Amino acid sequence: MVDFTVPVYEKLASWNQNARREYISACLCFPYDNMHPRSAVIQHLQAAVSRLQKKQPVIASEIHLYRQSGMLYLAYNPPNCFETESSVVTVEERPVDFLGDDFPRAYQELRDLQWPPGFFMDKHQLLGLGDFSIFPRARAFRLQVTFLEDGFLLWVHLHHSVGDAACLSAILVSIAAETCGDNDALSPPMTPLQPAKLTASIAPDISWHDLATSCPELGLFPENTPFDSVAAPLPRLDPPPPAAQPHTSAIFVIKVDALKNIGEMIRLVSCVDNTPSIFVVLSALTWNYITRARYKHEVAYAMATPEVATLGLTTHWRQRAFQKEAAPYFGNASAGVITRVPRDVLLGLSGHPSRPGGLPAWVPAVTESIQVAFKHVDEPFVAVRTAMMDKAVREGRVLGRTTSPFYAGDLEMDSWRHLGVHARWEIPGVGVAEPDRVRIVAGNTSGGRGALVLPAKHDAEYVELLVTLAEGSMKELMACQEWMTLVDRVIRAHGET
16 A cells, blocks of 8 residues: 655656656747736746646656666655655746847847747756756756746756656646646646556567567667667668768748648548548658758768668557556657658659649658558557567666668657647736747757657647758758748748848
8 A cells, every 4th residue: 555645766667768868848938028026927837836746746756867777766755745845846947148148138039030949949958957967866847937028938848758748738738727726737646657458468478579570660779788878769771970060950830721732632632531630741741851852962871871761750659549548647658650661752753742733642652651650559559569668678678769860761750739739827927828939949859850840829820840950951951942832931040031
């Protein structure tokens, strides 16, 4: 029987042990009346998060790295346990001067520039978040605020070893509800323990070979690989060196109606009943045009790049499998899904899907391959991946991803479009219930090359696609007339024109 008056110290579940050991973070951008005292804002947020952590103590937990085994442990206080300084989520004020000399001091300037991604991405060091290589402990969740002239930034950070983007979204919605006085937010308490039934259908002595065959997106690093390589790309062929040129990011703003129209054309050409989702259509187009741009620029990699191109996507399996069993589970449930096509399918065929004359052949072919990959996400899919992660934890082995950002045909893409979409805030001095924008600080951009759909309001007419590429590849992408026909406008890294 659990004693709910003493601290809990337990080994993290295997889905959490095998997640990237870093924070996933977002920044919510609000207008703010500077006549209102800042202290009232911080006190209001502190009261909200303090109420929430009593209902959901996991958000106030601390992650401990046991260096000898490489395993992670979770330390937290149950609801009735005496609070200590280390068991409370504290709202931290982070002055704008800490964000760099180039960061706008006035909110209107940030708005005029359309909240460029370069002001937000890779700010972990400037935000003082640290990493396990320096200190073997990390807070599970952190909340920081930055005040600008007539603006207010809310930085939210969830350690990926505790939860995924869906967990971060749930926390956002719940804290927002607490700011409005909703006492039912994120209640009853959830558990960080993953359901035991996930692997009930898998033989306990299943071999690594069988697991790897069933889980093509996962692979095994050599023995004695350091655990800071968890979820990193596995080397394939002769791994090429990183790109010599620096990377840059840009947001491509695309009309939702344009993607819907292409989806309807795909449905008609394919003679099927259901139209592919906006995300599936966007994934197919993004994969194609980024691959072409990278091949034009990164010619040095052409000989080392496999003849098969790989698209890595992320899906939250709790929406598709073990819904009842996983309902109380607070933790990672993001599974990698991959699809592969011959690289010549992406490189050898041209034609824009929205031009008269019909769809080029690659559009329905690539779209169908993505849809088939998602259809395979079911209970057996989750069970075998859980078994592989369990085995890795038992034997102290490190799992990696089989997609590699070094190869021009490989792309990892994710969607945070619905992150905190249901959140309605009530913050002193902030006259709106929703942020003007949500920007990503760190997410799934695959070590410098990747694509991520950014959060948007429910009725948004546009999709914002964050793309990170080598500078030369980005220039090629922006010079591609077929791709830019889709794009309404581009928000460059620091708002350049």
